[in-house]
Every structure is written in C-alpha cells, then in structure tokens.
Amino acid sequence: MFESDKLLDRINYEIRIRSEKFKTMQPAGLYSPVCYMLEMGGKRLRPMLLLNSYNLFSDSIDEAMPAALAIEVFHNFTLSHDDIMDKAELRRNRLTVHKQYSENSAILSGDVMAFLAYEFLMECNSEKIIDIIRLFTKTAVEICEGQQLDIDFENRFNVTEEEYIEMIRLKTAVLLACCLKSGAMLAGAPCKIVEQLYELGINIGLAFQLQDDLLDTFGNQEIFGKKIGGDILANKKTFLLVKALELSQPSVYKELMYWINNVSCIPEEKIKAVHDIFLKLNIREIAENKIYHYCRKSINVIEKIELDKTLKFHLESLIDNMLKRNI
Amino acid sequence: MFESDKLLDRINYEIRIRSEKFKTMQPAGLYSPVCYMLEMGGKRLRPMLLLNSYNLFSDSIDEAMPAALAIEVFHNFTLSHDDIMDKAELRRNRLTVHKQYSENSAILSGDVMAFLAYEFLMECNSEKIIDIIRLFTKTAVEICEGQQLDIDFENRFNVTEEEYIEMIRLKTAVLLACCLKSGAMLAGAPCKIVEQLYELGINIGLAFQLQDDLLDTFGNQEIFGKKIGGDILANKKTFLLVKALELSQPSVYKELMYWINNVSCIPEEKIKAVHDIFLKLNIREIAENKIYHYCRKSINVIEKIELDKTLKFHLESLIDNMLKRNI
Numbered sequence: 001m002f003e004s005d006k007l008l009d010r011i012n013y014e015i016r017i018r019s020e021k022f023k024t025m026q027p028a029g030l031y032s033p034v035c036y037m038l039e040m041g042g043k044r045l046r047p048m049l050l051l052n053s054y055n056l057f058s059d060s061i062d063e064a065m066p067a068a069l070a071i072e073v074f075h076n077f078t079l080s081h082d083d084i085m086d087k088a089e090l091r092r093n094r095l096t097v098h099k100q101y102s103e104n105s106a107i108l109s110g111d112v113m114a115f116l117a118y119e120f121l122m123e124c125n126s127e128k129i130i131d132i133i134r135l136f137t138k139t140a141v142e143i144c145e146g147q148q149l150d151i152d153f154e155n156r157f158n159v160t161e162e163e164y165i166e167m168i169r170l171k172t173a174v175l176l177a178c179c180l181k182s183g184a185m186l187a188g189a190p191c192k193i194v195e196q197l198y199e200l201g202i203n204i205g206l207a208f209q210l211q212d213d214l215l216d217t218f219g220n221q222e223i224f225g226k227k228i229g230g231d232i233l234a235n236k237k238t239f240l241l242v243k244a245l246e247l248s249q250p251s252v253y254k255e256l257m258y259w260i261n262n263v264s265c266i267p268e269e270k271i272k273a274v275h276d277i278f279l280k281l282n283i284r285e286i287a288e289n290k291i292y293h294y295c296r297k298s299i300n301v302i303e304k305i306e307l308d309k310t311l312k313f314h315l316e317s318l319i320d321n322m323l324k325r326n327i
Numbered sequence: 328m329f330e331s332d333k334l335l336d337r338i339n340y341e342i343r344i345r346s347e348k349f350k351t352m353q354p355a356g357l358y359s360p361v362c363y364m365l366e367m368g369g370k371r372l373r374p375m376l377l378l379n380s381y382n383l384f385s386d387s388i389d390e391a392m393p394a395a396l397a398i399e400v401f402h403n404f405t406l407s408h409d410d411i412m413d414k415a416e417l418r419r420n421r422l423t424v425h426k427q428y429s430e431n432s433a434i435l436s437g438d439v440m441a442f443l444a445y446e447f448l449m450e451c452n453s454e455k456i457i458d459i460i461r462l463f464t465k466t467a468v469e470i471c472e473g474q475q476l477d478i479d480f481e482n483r484f485n486v487t488e489e490e491y492i493e494m495i496r497l498k499t500a501v502l503l504a505c506c507l508k509s510g511a512m513l514a515g516a517p518c519k520i521v522e523q524l525y526e527l528g529i530n531i532g533l534a535f536q537l538q539d540d541l542l543d544t545f546g547n548q549e550i551f552g553k554k555i556g557g558d559i560l561a562n563k564k565t566f567l568l569v570k571a572l573e574l575s576q577p578s579v580y581k582e583l584m585y586w587i588n589n590v591s592c593i594p595e596e597k598i599k600a601v602h603d604i605f606l607k608l609n610i611r612e613i614a615e616n617k618i619y620h621y622c623r624k625s626i627n628v629i630e631k632i633e634l635d636k637t638l639k640f641h642l643e644s645l646i647d648n649m650l651k652r653n654i
Contacts, residue, residue: 030475081438085431104412104478107434111408112471114441118464122457130449130457137445144439148357151431 001314002055004048004321011047014065015039015072033097033109034116037076040092045322046071046179052318053183053197056311064186066123067132071179073120074136077113078143080106085151086234114140128185135185139178146171153237157245157257164242165206173205193305200301204319207294211323213238214287217275229271235260239290240283241274247281295323328641329382331375331648338374341392342366342399360424360436361443364403367419372649373398373506379645380510380524383638391513393450394459398506400447401463404440405470407433412478413561441467455512462512466505473497480564484572484584491569492533500532520632527628531646534621538650540565541614544602556598562587566617567610568601574608622650 019038022031047068054064082088083096084106090096098106121136122129149167153159180197189197216231217240231238248256259265259273278284302315346365349358374395381391409415410423411433417423425433448463449456476494480486507528511521543558544567558565575583586592586600605611629642 027472027475027479029479030472081434084434107408107411108471108474108478111438111441112468114438115464115467115471118445118460119468122461122464133445133460134449137442137449140442141439141446144435144442145354145357147435148354151435152354152356 001311002051002059002061004052004318007048007051007055007061008044010061010065011044011051011068011072014069015044018069029105030109030112033080033101033105034073034113036100037080037097037109037113038073040076040094042092044072046075046175049176049179049201049318050183052314053180054187055183056307056315057184057187057189063124063126064183066120067182067186070117070120070136071175071182073113074117074140075175077110077117078147080110080113082147084110085147124186126186128188132182132185135178135182139174142170142174146174150237154235156237157260159237159242159245161239161242161246164237164239168206168209168239169202172209173202176205176208177201190306193307196301196305200298200305200315203294203298203301204322207291207298207323210239210287210291210294213240214284214291217278218284229267229275232271232274233267239287240278243283243286244274244278244281247283247286248277252277252281291323295319328638329378329386329388331379331645334375334378334382334388335371337388337392338371338378338395338399341396342371345396356432357436357439360407360428360432361400361440363427364407364424364436364440365400367403367421369419371399373402373502376503376506376528376645377510379641380507381514382510383634383642384511384514384516390451390453391510393447394509394513397444397447397463398502398509400440401444401467402502404437404444405474407437407440409474411437412474451513453513455515459509459512462505462509466501469497469501473499473501477564481562483564484587486564486569486572488566488569488573491564491566495533495536495566496529499536500529503532503535504528517633520634523628523632527625527632527642530621530625530628531649534618534625534650537566537614537618537621540567541611541618544605545611556594556602559598559601560594566614567605570610570613571605571608574610574613575604579604579608618650622646 015038019035022035022038025031050068050071051061051064055061058064079091080097083091084098084103088096089099094100096106097109101109117136118133121133124132126132146167146169149163150171153164153167177198178201180201181194184194184197213231216226216238217229219228221228230236231241235241244256245253256274256277259270259277262270298319299316302312305312305315307315342365346362349362349365352358377395377398378388378391382388385391406418407424410418411425411430415423416426421427423433424436428436444463445460448460451459453459473494473496476490477498480491480494504525505528507524508521511524516524540558543553543565544556546555548555557563558568562568571583572580583601583604586597586604589597625646626643629639632639632642634642
C-alpha cells in the first residue's frame with residue numbers, strides 16, 4: 001500500500017500538471033477560473049479515497065489517476081456553482097470564483113469543469129469504463145438533488161432528522177461512495193466488495209458531513225480552517241439546528257426563532273446565543289452520538305468485507321484520519 | 328426514409344413522456360424547471376438531424392431516440408445557462424427559466440440537465456456508445472469555449488471575420504455536426520461517411536448561424552418568431568456588425584459607434600439607423616453570399632459521400648428546409 005502522504009503528493013503533482021496545461025488553453029477567460037479553482041488546494045479527500053480504494057487491489061496507481069482527477073475537477077465544479085447559489089464570498093481564505101471573476105465566469109467555467117471531468121474519466125483504459133461513467137452520472141444527478149433539498153430546507157423550520165440525513169446522503173455521501181466504488185471497479189475488484197465499499201462510502205460520508213456541521217459551531221478555528229459559527233450566522237439548517245428546532249420546548253424554540261430572524265444583531269452575539277441554546281439542548285452530544293453511530297456502521301461494513309487484515313486495517317486508519325479533525 | 332413530420336411528432340411525443348416522468352420526480356424544485364424548458368417547444372432541430380442521419384442507414388429509429396433526446400436536453404441546458412449570462416427575459420415568448428423561477432434554479436436545473444443528457448445517451452444499446460460519449464463530451468467543451476468567445480467579443484470592436492466564424496463554429500456548428508455524426512455512428516455507418524457527415528454538419532451549422540444573424544435584422548418578424556432588431560439593440564457582435572465595423576470608413580464607423588454607445592435612444596430609432604448603415608455598407612449581400620458559400624460547401628460534401636441518390640436527395644432537402652426560413 002502507498003502511504004497517504006505519497007498519494008497526496010502524486011495527486012497534487014498531477015493537478016499541477018493539468019492546471020499548467022489549462023493555462024495555455026484558449027479562451028483564457030474560460031480556463032483561467034478552472035486553474036484558479038484547482039490551485040486553491042484543499043485536502044483532495046475524494047481523489048485520495050478513490051486511489052486508496054484502487055490501491056487495495058492494485059499498485060499501478062497511474063491507471064486510476066485520471067479518474068481521481070475527474071472526481072476532483074467535478075467536485076470543484078459543484079463548489080463553484082454552490083458558492084454562487086450561497087452568495088459565498090470566501091473559500092479557503094481566497095475569493096470565490098464569482099467574486100474573483102464574475103458570476104457568468106463562475107457559471108460557464110463550472111459547466112466546462114463538469115465536461116472536463118468526463119474527459120478525464122474517459123482517459124482511463126478500463127473495460128469497466130462505461131459502468132463507471134454510469135455511476136458517475138447517477139452520482140452527479142443525486143448531488144444536484146441534494147443541493148436542491150438543501151435550498152428547499154432554507155425556508156422550512158420543520159425539517160426532520162430523516163429528511164436531513166437524506167439531504168446530506170445526496171449532497172455529500174454519494175460522491176465519497178462513488179470514489180470508493182469506482183476505485184475498486186477500476187482495479188477489477190469482485191462485485192460484492194465493490195458494493196460493500198459503496199455502502200462504506202455512504203456511512204463515512206454521513207459521519208463526515210455531521211462532523212463538519214459540528215465543527216462549524218464547536219470546532220477549533222485554526223484546525224478547522226473556517227470561521228467558527230458561519231452556519232449559525234447563515235441560519236443554515238445543519239444537523240444541529242434541525243435537532244434544536246425539533247427538541248426545543250416552546251420558550252427555547254421562541255428564543256431560537258428570535259435569533260434566526262434577527263438580522264441586525266452583532267454576529268458574535270448571535271453565534272454565542274445559538275451556541276448556548278445548542279448546549280442547553282444537549283445537541284452537541286446528540287451530534288457526537290450520531291457521528292459515532294455512522295462510524296460504527298462503517299467499521300461493521302469493513303469487518304464484513306472479504307479482505308486481508310492489513311488492508312482492512314488500512315481502510316480503518318483512512319477513516320480515522322478523515323474523521324480525526326479536532327474539536 | 329421517415330417523413331420529417333412523422334419524425335418530429337415522435338420526438339415531441341417522447342419528450343412529452345419524459346417530461347411527464349420528470350413531473351413526478353423529487354425534489355420538484357429541481358425537476359419542474361427541467362419540464363418547463365422541455366415543454367417550451369421549438370423546432371427540435373438537433374434531434375431531427377440526429378434521427379435523419381441515423382435513418383440514412385437504418386429504419387429502427389427507436390434505437391437512436393435516447394441519443395436524440397439527450398442532445399435536446401443538453402441543448403436546453405445550454406440555452407438556460409446562456410439566458411442567465413445574457414440576462415435574457417424571454418425565450419419563445421415565455422419567461423426564461425431564471426425569470427420564471429430564480430437564477431439559482433436556472434443554474435442548478437441546468438446542471439442536472441447536462442447530467443440527464445448523459446443518462447439518456449447511455450440508454451442507447453450500442454457498441455459505439457463510448458465513442459459517442461467521447462464525441463458528445465468534446466462537443467460540450469467546445470460549446471463552452473464558443474460561449475466564452477461570444478462573451479469576450481462583447482468588449483471588442485476589432486473582431487475579425489475569421490475569429491467570428493471560429494466562435495460560431497464552436498458555439499453552434501459543432502453540436503449540429505455532433506448530431507449528424509452520432510446518428511450515423513449509432514446506425515453503424517462506415518467511418519468515412521461518419522466523418523463526412525461531421526464536416527457537413529459544420530458547414531450547415533455555420534450557414535444556419537449566419538442566417539440567424541441575418542434574420543434578426545432583415546427577417547420577417549412573424550416567420551422568424553423573434554422581435555426583429557434584438558441583436559442591434561443588444562450591440563451583439565453578429566456577422567453583420569463584425570463586417571460593418573471592418574468595412575466602414577471613418578465617418579460611418581463613427582456613426583456606428585455612436586449608436587453602439589447610445590443607451591438612451593428610442594429602440595426603433597437605433598434599429599433603423601444601424602439597419603440603414605448595414606444596407607449602405609452592403610452587409611446584407613455580403614452575409615447572403617457567405618451563407619451561400621457554406622451552403623455550396625455543404626452540397627459539395629454531400630456530393631462526395633458514397634450514398635444512394637435518393638438518400639443524398641433526402642439530405643439536401645433536409646438542409647433546404649433548415650435554411651428556408653424566409654427573409
């Protein structure tokens with residue numbers, strides 16, 4: 001097995017090569033925002049998952065690299081369009097594409113990234129390629145559905161936990177599952193394991209998104225890398241808010257709605273007030289338990305997979321690393 | 328060969344069936360704009376080209392129908408995103424998606440249509456499917472490039488005829504060429520003919536877009552279906568304006584620039600003034616000659632294709648019908 005650092009270096013190297021090529025392509029107005037997005041960095045979590053999954057069955061990583069890049073390019077397309085929709089101004093401490101360039105640039109360069117993802121994917125010499133394109137396309141449709149649900153939730157105050165989990169399954173988990181599944185498919189893994197890895201990806205994805213929700217309120221700003229409390233300020237229907245709305249008695253519910261509807265208060269004041277309501281309602285512990293629940297499910301799936309013990313251990317530590325983002 | 332009316336009826340029938348299915352799908356906020364777009368109607372030119380091309384070699388039209396629908400769905404995705412970028416309020420006498428719903432809806436439903444196009448495409452049972460996906464993806468990237476060039480031209484007053492032709496080749500012609508080529512590929516046509524049909528599509532596409540430019544200024548409103556002079560009002564760098572800027576002597580150039588920079592005049596006045604400048608510079612005849620040039624090239628390609636005389640005749644009358652939009 002390749003070490004994680006090595007894999008990440010190779011991914012970043014390949015992205016740099018591709019980005020340099022895009023810089024020479026015309027029209028520059030189309031390809032420059034693509035480079036801008038790709039060079040923003042990030043953890044490259046999705047290509048890492050794909051390559052790690054491939055690496056469980058084969059060492060010839062280069063064969064899977066185009067698919068890994070495809071997923072990263074696709075993911076950046078979704079981020080760029082989501083940022084327009086959310087009117088987000090910053091991503092990873094840099095201006096978002098629509099702020100750095102223009103909304104039209106962000107729409108069009110996002111579109112081309114979606115198609116470039118297919119071009120990258122088709123660089124893979126695999127007899128499974130059509131099945132992988134099918135999986136990738138199904139995943140892309142689901143991610144659009146998830147984003148729409150997220151938008152729909154903005155105007156609703158009765159979102160159930162079940163609805164919330166379905167939303168993050170579509171918006172976040174299916175792509176991680178697609179990574180694990182397509183990596184294994186490319187390596188020619190047996191059908192049964194391929195499906196188990198998909199199931200694993202869903203559970204990891206749910207745990208990952210729930211943890212993201214938790215860190216946005218209870219995280220350590222330096223380690224998390226984003227400003228704490230952003231979700232609270234944006235009234236985002238995170239797991240925390242969904243549960244708080246569900247579990248609060250009339251007086252606390254009223255207090256929560258007061259802060260949600262308050263648009264003129266000092267940001268820090270609102271963050272502190274909602275944070276304290278979450279604590280009062282035990283939401284932090286509820287969220288931690290939910291994350292633990294999906295981690296357990298992940299471990300259970302790994303236990304069932306017919307794989308070498310060392311490989312299973314590798315998978316487990318991969319998940320550990322993903323979810324070991326300090327609170 | 329199927330008659331054109333029959334083919335169009337079948338396409339519209341299939342689109343209706345698909346649209347009805349989308350109406351039952353969740354989240355409705357995502358799929359409702361998709362139905363809205365698909366039910367706007369239109370000439371269904373692109374699926375018609377694909378099916379007609381397929382029909383040159385095979386009568387089992389149903390086999391190619393998913394690909395024909397894929398292209399129509401894809402085309403509507405590009406229209407929807409273009410309308411946002413152009414801030415267009417009306418399309419086919421109805422509100423554009425971003426006006427009827429919202430900009431975010433138009434972005435996201437456009438995105439999902441791009442992926443639904445791939446889903447439709449992959450419904451085709453063809454051993455050529457991966458090559459067709461490759462062609463389709465390359466075409467989609469080129470269309471984004473063409474749209475970017477079109478945007479770039481907005482702020483330039485020295486666009487050459489050559490640059491203009493390259494822009495419309497990418498923005499319009501490659502999709503028509505992709506239709507003719509993929510129809511023939513699906514029917515298992517010989518390689519050489521497949522490539523010739525692509526070349527034919529490019530020439531038809533260029534003639535078609537040039538005619539569109541011409542009709543927007545010199546057309547008959549009722550037959551053209553759009554308000555005459557829209558391009559002039561929007562200062563769109565059409566073939567007419569590109570040539571007028573190129574061919575005008577200083578005094579006429581100054582007059583033209585006066586109208587381009589005039590934002591407060593009565594619309595009809597601007598349309599009439601620029602229209603008259605075009606006539607003075609003989610732009611109408613120059614455009615007509617250019618259209619004739621690409622029509623001739625189309626006919627030459629058809630003559631070289633190794634096909635039955637009746638089939639060649641069918642291809643020719645197809646082009647005739649496409650370009651017989653009265654002036």
